[in-house]
Amino acid sequence: MNIKKLILCLLGTLLPFSVFSLERLSDSTLSRVQGQSGLTIEQSQLLNIGNLSYTDDGNSLNVQGLRISSQTDINASSSQKYVMDITTDGALSVQTTINPTQMHIDGIRINNSSGSFGDLTLNFESITNFTIRGMSTGGLEGSFTTGISNADMIWQTNGHAMSFNNIAFNASVNNFTFEYDAIDNTKGFIRTGLALGMDNFDFSFSTGALSLGGVSLGELSGDLALSANAQVFGGGRNGVEGLTLHSQVNILSDPENYVKFTDEGNSLLMGDFSGFLNLTNLTLDVESDHLAIGFDQMDGAFNAGKILIGDSSRPIGSIELDFEFTDYIDAGNNANNRYNRLQLYPGIREPDFNAMPTQIKTYAENFYSGLLPTSEGLSMATQWNLANAEASYIDDGRRVVFSGIESYGSADTTIDVRDQKIAIGMTDLKGSYSIDGLRVGSKTAPLQGGAELLLSLGVYQAMDFDIDGFTEITAGGVSGGGIRIDGDYFFSNTNIGLSIDEYEEGIWATGVEYDIHLRDITFDVESDGLEVNRGEQWSTMDIANLRWGDKTSGRSLGRIKLERFEQNSLLAISPGGAGQVCVGASATSEAACGSGGGRWENRGNQGMTVALVAKFADESKGVGDSAGARNRFTWENNRNESSLGEYDNDSGTQIIFDNYSTNDGLGTSDDNTYGLKANLNIDVYETKVLKKSTGVDENGVVGSLGEELIYDDVARDSYTYVASPNASQKALRPLGFAVQGNVSFKELNIDAVQLKHPNIPTPQTVFYGVVMQNLNLTTNLTATPIQ
């Protein structure tokens, strides 16, 4: 079935038959209707369709049990009113009023699939106006407004529902065009298709609640304006039939547009959008057991000038993202080909448990227990290839660009709704990502190192990964709305770039196995920021080799094994950085700071504050799944070499820092309410960079020991060394991350420091305890990327 047939079928289904049963009026009758307001049709409709199929190359997408009825009684008709008129410029004007109506689908299947995507229900009422007229060049054009209110959208699988309640949606299009003159030759032959255009598509939306089992996660709302063109062609990626689309979308710059998530009256807001999105060869095909979606290329830019976390008076800065997803074909080796594809399967496709690592297999079996081949849900097979992305963070006008972001990979995912939960299973998430480095000041500034600064936020510079993970999302945080997460994850065959260059040389953690378990992790938006309460988490990161240089052949420091066990830890992110800071002295004013030998810095209103409370739990605190979990650091070397460059774990000598934990000062039997606190105020700020020796530097610039590096202008692509920079020169100092940090704990206890020789079964104790108390460490550090 091609696109024209599909549209005709839909029109035939939706329009009242009475429209087409009008009879021609006589001249005398016509003479009496001149000057009247047009034609009004009132209709009642109860529609039940057993099966509506879209067939593509012999495969069918079946919409089963489609019903359009009254909202209050599914056996009663819904009512609509159509008012049609011809305007003075010859356009057809139609106003449609749809009284409260329910549209319901029992299930969507591919061919005769045993599972379905679940059932969908849409309750709504609406008023729509559109005008349409012929174009002199052929085709149609017009304008459009719609208002949908009192709407609910419900997705239900296996008797459990997720719903968007009390939706309001308003949209208008100043001018749309509909022509049949688009030309495409991307498949090696010329084809003609529909050309669609929208000028100023302005829409706003709000939801009263996003609910799981009647409990709200929060509310969503937004306002956005787009202009877009699209070209639609018959014929997909596979076979003869299907659908192909190219589109070009511009996000219209408007400081008032936004997307907002609200939890108990507190909001996360991103707004002041601009950007664009281009899609090439977006295809849709129905295959024997799945719906195949793919594109050759998607590139664009997304800019958000305003980001608020909780506190509406303090933005944290702005972000800009440029990206390009594109297929990669290696003519010499098809195994290296990388695509951007999505396959949607009805029902739940359970993974092969026997092919899983043993560390995650039991968790996977438990996750899918109770599901059958006939269970409803959504399964996806995904491939992506991000050829390049540049992500900028701008703080008080100062820009840092994370440059050369690349990623590719594939994953199998299942999603279904369970008892008040969204269950997301992800298996064989295999792929890689890397960040080349930083650019500071502008997008075109020279590429520098420094991406390892992200380590402080738990983000690695590069990673090859193979992940199996299972997540359950429940509505409700610590108070009221919010989100709660429970999950089990296992990383295998993983390499982590800790400090590397654009050629992927540096320090690597290789052969990593990372076992992570999360329980009662809640996300809440508070009046002063975003709060993540980590009820319980335990993990083991086992690094086979910590290598210097290449990730496969670099010299190894040995094996590092880090076990962690935390209960009731906390992470809070709030707007605003350090503000005014005295570096190198203790003072609260610029004058006092200077006289005390310090340097006064005003880091502005924007920026971000990260507050971490890590409550390391004693190994005696674990029960159930976490029984036996502990905090332990092990370094092993002098292992047996099993093959060239590979070593047998537990065959060497180990030093072990065993069972470290925090408490409130009286020992491991005491409470653990304080934990280890780390507060970081993060800004992007000018940094004082001094020359470390007299002479010519690596870029041929001459300077003396102790002189400051000052850029020549705001382009920041050339510099000189200055002995005593003036105020304007100080504004051209290198940019970097300025971090005011504080780390404190009441007590950090290490049970034992041990040594283990491979020939003995148990470790020997070196220190029978290390007790650290009453630390309050404050840092004012600026970290600047350097070449």
Add this chain to the structure above:
Amino acid sequence: MIKIIMLILSLVYVSHIFALEPLAEEELQQILGQGGVYLSGDITINETGGPLNDVSDVSNPPIWQQNCSVTSTNKRCGARIAVNAGDGENSGWLVLDNIRGRFSFEGMTLKTRVIDTGFGGDGALFDSDVLEIGLPNTISYSNVSFTLANSSKARPTDVGFNQTDILNVKIDGDVTLRGNLLLFPTGNP
């Protein structure tokens, strides 16, 4: 592909340049083959005491609740580390107590780079990556102090606690640190 071409060309180019002659130490300091981070700032320990000194926190033991101003000399206002190097419960503890003070510096660098030349010919033999910690020229110490002691128990709150101070240290002034600290794996991993 362009990266591969650039990498190959740069390797060819670099091998010719670096094969000419060993570099002097001064020149080696300027080799910045890879990216990294330049750090400046200060680190302050217990300037106004630690969390156990907070008198408003009623969960803190009384022995720790002290008024710790910047100029306070109360020995409980600093951080404390106790290490048991004996045989556990029956032995004493080596203690670094009352740790306080500020360290400030300009220009500590942290980066990885390849050493394949210099060092009197040893660089070419080494031909591997190192983690280079570029030392700041000067580290300023301000009111840095600690006490070295022996203690019968790990914590001042423990029953039977008894501590003997061995020496007190206080440092003010500048320390000159030049050159680089190179860290790299060696031996059998």
